[in-house]
Amino acid sequence: MVLVNGTADGALSATDRGLAYGDGVFRTLAVRDGHAVAWVRQYAKLQRDCLALRIACPPEPELRDDLARVASAQRECAVKIIVTRGEGRRGYAVPEKPARPLRIVIPYPFPDYPHDYARRGVVIRRCALRLGSQPALAGIKHLNRLENVLARMEWADPQIAEGLLLDHADNVIGGTMTNLFIVEGNVLATPDLVQCGVAGVTRERVMEAAAAHGVSCRVESFGLERVKAAQEVFLVNSLIGVWPVRRFEDSVWRAGKLSTAVRRWLDEKNT
């Protein structure tokens, strides 16, 4: 059941600005036992992203209602929420009287990643594509995702779970669909996302959980050397939770203490 502005299998206009320009934002979240995990935080991020593009964010009760309908039919699923600026005239200019933003809620089967991924860890690769710098859009989960699509096209080997993306200055930004953390001593570090990348909700949850457990996390720019030299490397997003990295090029790791602790912290505090 796909909900378009609350209507089951509702129609989507071919002139919607979400399609024309990628003029919108989205969220992907886990529904567990009929409940949207970390919903308050997910909605807050949706609101911030809408604000950044000056799109009127749909009221929380509308989306909560959509989610409840979807989750009552599929109690374990992945849900994608898309909010676009709505229909527009032709041309980039935003209509003076903006159309009603469009909200779409789509349930998908929960992705069946191998169990191994979360326990033993994943093998990752380096993507050739470099992310462009755009401070005006960095951090936002907007609908302009061709860089991610092109990067994901670089490999087909099912043994490789994720690809690392760098910017033009050789900074590591994250995976194609994940945020990255490295462990150095008892300290976490995660890439600064002011130039590019998506600042995901799970990244935020990890940083808060770490702080609550007395583990500090640096948000800073770093290159592949720091990743390779780290004691642990792990990837996060709302669907996978935490994936320790077990191999990246010539570097090999075992699932480490902090990666395991972070996964437990996320499971314990489901918000």
Added chain:
Amino acid sequence: MVLVNGTADGALSATDRGLAYGDGVFRTLAVRDGHAVAWVRQYAKLQRDCLALRIACPPEPELRDDLARVASAQRECAVKIIVTRGEGRRGYAVPEKPARPLRIVIPYPFPDYPHDYARRGVVIRRCALRLGSQPALAGIKHLNRLENVLARMEWADPQIAEGLLLDHADNVIGGTMTNLFIVEGNVLATPDLVQCGVAGVTRERVMEAAAAHGVSCRVESFGLERVKAAQEVFLVNSLIGVWPVRRFEDSVWRAGKLSTAVRRWLDEKNT
């Protein structure tokens, strides 16, 4: 009459990758007296852009047929063609068996720009937003156009017809919806678009027409000083044709000889 895969007012799936990721390309072209202007060239560019994203371009006869149907109803209009990768599973990875690409043909009333714009010229401004560098996408008219949307949001003054976009290295790239040419002596120059920007069909037509008339055109990187010091500055796209620039910040021009000649060349050779 909007055609979705050839069906009038056909439905668009909420799970289309064009919406999810901006995973597609588009064209905007003029229909004059029932004929799509420079169609052979427009289709060739659509093909190149599809190829760059590894999307199977719809066969020319299908699109030509769509266009003929739309143009028989509206003999003078602007037509937007969108081609997306089609429906996909959730996630950036392109399905191994790709879905049928989606083609959408949308007629719009021909934009009613003031007549003055083509004859006397337009006033333009500088956009604060800087285009990010992405060689993998530069030149392609893809559906990831948030930079253009944000840049166009910077002004509301109807006296200002277009905004100039620069990259992070202070190179002029073009307008939000136009390509830029400057005249220096009897030579044209237009920005190099290997890092960002859209290489439009009319830009290509201008370069070929200039060559045919013994006027050389340099494709190179240059900054605002070159624009301000130029004898003429003009903007082009498939709907406006040629707009001479008459004012940009402290620089003022009269519609010049070469701008006028270029407009005539485009009108004479409608391909």
